[in-house]
Amino acid sequence: MKGTDALGEAAIRAGCRCYFGYPITPQNEVPEYMSRRMQEVGGVFLQGESEIASINMVLGAAASGMRAMTSSSSPGISLKQEGLSFLAALELPAVIVNINRGGPGLGNIAPSQGDYYQATRGGGHGDYRMPVYAPAYVQELYDITMKSFDVADLYRTPVMILGDGMMGQIVEPIYLHERPDVEIPPKDYILDGAENRPSRIIKSLILDPVEMEEHNWKLKRKYDLMAHELPEWEEFMTNDAKLTIIAYGTAARIAKGAVKRARSEGLKVGLLRPITLWPFPEEAIRNLAKKTKLFLVFEMSTGQMIDDVRLAVEGKVPCEFYGRPGGVVPIPQEIARIIERYWLQKEL
Amino acid sequence: MDKFSVFSSRLVEKSENFTSGHRACQGCAEALAVRHVMKALGRDTIVAMSTGCMEIISSPLPLTSWRVPWIHNAFENSAAVISGCESGMKAMMRKGKIPAKKINFVAMGGDGATADIGMGALSGALERGHNMVYICYDNEAYMNTGIQRSSSTPYGASTTTSPAGKASIGQRTQKKNMAQIAVAHNIPYVATACSSFPFDLMEKVKRAAETPGAAYVHVLSVCPTGWRIPTQDAIKYGRLAVDSCVFPLYEVIEGKYRLTYKPYKKIPLTEYLKGQGRFRHLTDKEIQLIQQKVDKDYERILRLSEEEE
Numbered sequence A: 001m002k003g004t005d006a007l008g009e010a011a012i013r014a015g016c017r018c019y020f021g022y023p024i025t026p027q028n029e030v031p032e033y034m035s036r037r038m039q040e041v042g043g044v045f046l047q048g049e050s051e052i053a054s055i056n057m058v059l060g061a062a063a064s065g066m067r068a069m070t071s072s073s074s075p076g077i078s079l080k081q082e083g084l085s086f087l088a089a090l091e092l093p094a095v096i097v098n099i100n101r102g103g104p105g106l107g108n109i110a111p112s113q114g115d116y117y118q119a120t121r122g123g124g125h126g127d128y129r130m131p132v133y134a135p136a137y138v139q140e141l142y143d144i145t146m147k148s149f150d151v152a153d154l155y156r157t158p159v160m161i162l163g164d165g166m167m168g169q170i171v172e173p174i175y176l177h178e179r180p181d182v183e184i185p186p187k188d189y190i191l192d193g194a195e196n197r198p199s200r201i202i203k204s205l206i207l208d209p210v211e212m213e214e215h216n217w218k219l220k221r222k223y224d225l226m227a228h229e230l231p232e233w234e235e236f237m238t239n240d241a242k243l244t245i246i247a248y249g250t251a252a253r254i255a256k257g258a259v260k261r262a263r264s265e266g267l268k269v270g271l272l273r274p275i276t277l278w279p280f281p282e283e284a285i286r287n288l289a290k291k292t293k294l295f296l297v298f299e300m301s302t303g304q305m306i307d308d309v310r311l312a313v314e315g316k317v318p319c320e321f322y323g324r325p326g327g328v329v330p331i332p333q334e335i336a337r338i339i340e341r342y343w344l345q346k347e348l
Numbered sequence B: 001m002d003k004f005s006v007f008s009s010r011l012v013e014k015s016e017n018f019t020s021g022h023r024a025c026q027g028c029a030e031a032l033a034v035r036h037v038m039k040a041l042g043r044d045t046i047v048a049m050s051t052g053c054m055e056i057i058s059s060p061l062p063l064t065s066w067r068v069p070w071i072h073n074a075f076e077n078s079a080a081v082i083s084g085c086e087s088g089m090k091a092m093m094r095k096g097k098i099p100a101k102k103i104n105f106v107a108m109g110g111d112g113a114t115a116d117i118g119m120g121a122l123s124g125a126l127e128r129g130h131n132m133v134y135i136c137y138d139n140e141a142y143m144n145t146g147i148q149r150s151s152s153t154p155y156g157a158s159t160t161t162s163p164a165g166k167a168s169i170g171q172r173t174q175k176k177n178m179a180q181i182a183v184a185h186n187i188p189y190v191a192t193a194c195s196s197f198p199f200d201l202m203e204k205v206k207r208a209a210e211t212p213g214a215a216y217v218h219v220l221s222v223c224p225t226g227w228r229i230p231t232q233d234a235i236k237y238g239r240l241a242v243d244s245c246v247f248p249l250y251e252v253i254e255g256k257y258r259l260t261y262k263p264y265k266k267i268p269l270t271e272y273l274k275g276q277g278r279f280r281h282l283t284d285k286e287i288q289l290i291q292q293k294v295d296k297d298y299e300r301i302l303r304l305s306e307e308e309e
Helices: A003-013 A029-041 A051-063 A074-090 A116-120 A138-155 A165-169 A209-229 A249-264 A282-289 A305-313 A332-345 B029-041 B053-058 B078-094 B111-117 B119-128 B178-183 B198-210 B231-243 B269-273 B284-308
Strands: A018-021 A044-047 A068-073 A094-100 A158-164 A233-236 A243-246 A269-274 A276-278 A294-299 A319-323 B045-050 B070-073 B104-110 B133-138 B189-194 B215-220 B250-253 B256-259
Touching (some): A003 A165, A018 A051, A051 A094, A094 A138, A094 A165, A116 A158, A116 A276, A138 A209, A165 A249, A233 A282, A243 A332, A249 A294, A282 A294, A319 A332, B029 B104, B029 B133, B029 B198, B045 B078, B078 B104, B078 B119, B104 B111, B111 B119, B133 B178, B178 B215, B189 B198, B189 B231, B198 B215, B256 B284, B269 B284
Parallel strands (some): A018 A068, A068 A094, A294 A319, B104 B133, B133 B215, B189 B215
Antiparallel strands (some): A233 A269
16 A cells, blocks of 8 residues: 555545645645545535645644544645644644655755754744654655644644654555554543533633743643653664664655664674664663664764654764755665774775 | 737747746646746746746756746745845835835736635735735646545536545535635726737736736646646646636726637536536536526626726
């Protein structure tokens, strides 16, 4: 199944009945799939008149208790930031898909990872955080999409799925399972008519600084809980690795190939792949820092995740970086060459 | 024909400001429209262009088809950017930093950039009355991203996000009438044009550029790829759209309507719809309904223009 189709199917099976989109390459296959499938399951597919309209339609649908999602690509996500900040402030659940492309500005439509900062550092204004998932396989994309609706509902937060054009276009065999049973707390905040009960108000304007501070600390406690419970990662041949590559998404797929190559030449190389970009799997990296001699961060950008890796490593192990920004997708041989170079240079 | 300043292809400006070699699809009538528009405008022109087909095909770095100053900006902003250009140039001329001369400030966008995402910026620019021309190339869907519906897509058309099938007729809403929205801003000049009528198009663009204040020109641009028609028939379908009165050609000068092309004989709508892949699922009954709507709209424009005479 194609990545974008798997994404759409997972959302529908997770109970998403509202999809709001807007055309932007390379995510057009998502709205196309949704426009067809939503008709069949009796949901709503709506193409907004702008990105801002789409994200705010998601906000409205979430406020009325529906599972809603939207998808876009980098320039579109920039427009959606206001909505994301509001979703976080109002504590409304929603799923946002960012099919990352080359930037800044209009950039190009090739796979890139330049939106790491924007995704993990908030992007929108204010003191907020948002879980970010970066799947690398179509099956994982399917599972994570399904799961992110539950995460969104459990923590009442927007959740972002960060992929790229390659992730969307790849065709892989997958197992289409139904949604696992997850206990979702009753939605006691939704706006659904106030006959015989006091009306509910959803708002983020809190003029009193003391009250606002309280709200911020309340959100912070939620983010701490997420930081504790949500981190996910995959380790590949890290047990005896002297050099560990850290990469996510498409870059991790390439790095995996490079690791296999290096291993066939007898180099002890491993791969750590963060699945959640926020919360960042710091614990896993800290544990690895005790074993490995060198971290090599590989990204399809000029170096963004490297900051988080350095913070987690706390200078205990040297961290090197290799990046290909602008939509260039290197082949595993290229990464394998970089591995060999560092192997010789650092005399591992 | 009496009101045209140019009525022979011999007399049309020879120089090309939008050159060949761009990457438009075969039979693209929108690229043709841009070419005619640029011939009409001349070299003293600054163009701000929204993201869209025309931007993508004409400016893949390091190549460009533009022989005039040209700036690309995000999807929703061309009207705002040209407002800034116009204001900046005005200030420079006032201070004497550059010699004062007549420069055409032109913003261009597709129907998605105009009727959907850029509507707010356009409305603001028209309301402020900058000395600019906004040209909308309407190919009736988001063709650049792969034929998604826009609010300018006509009722009944099948696109990738308004697919026709058992449960749906395709596009369920009526086409947004951008020219009428521009008229409602009380700007000095509004016109509709089509690249199948090049003299009419060039004349209108010239008049729009000469008009002090904001002007709006809506150009119907046939898209063989998105409309699912043979590539050699783009001009034909543009003529059919006008002759069947689906897209009447008129201009509104200071609120006064004038029909610039009255079809000699109004042809039935089926002539226009048949052959277009995006309409092939329509039944006779549905076409009848669309015909009624077309008749009503055309009669309104006809009445308005006759009142003026």
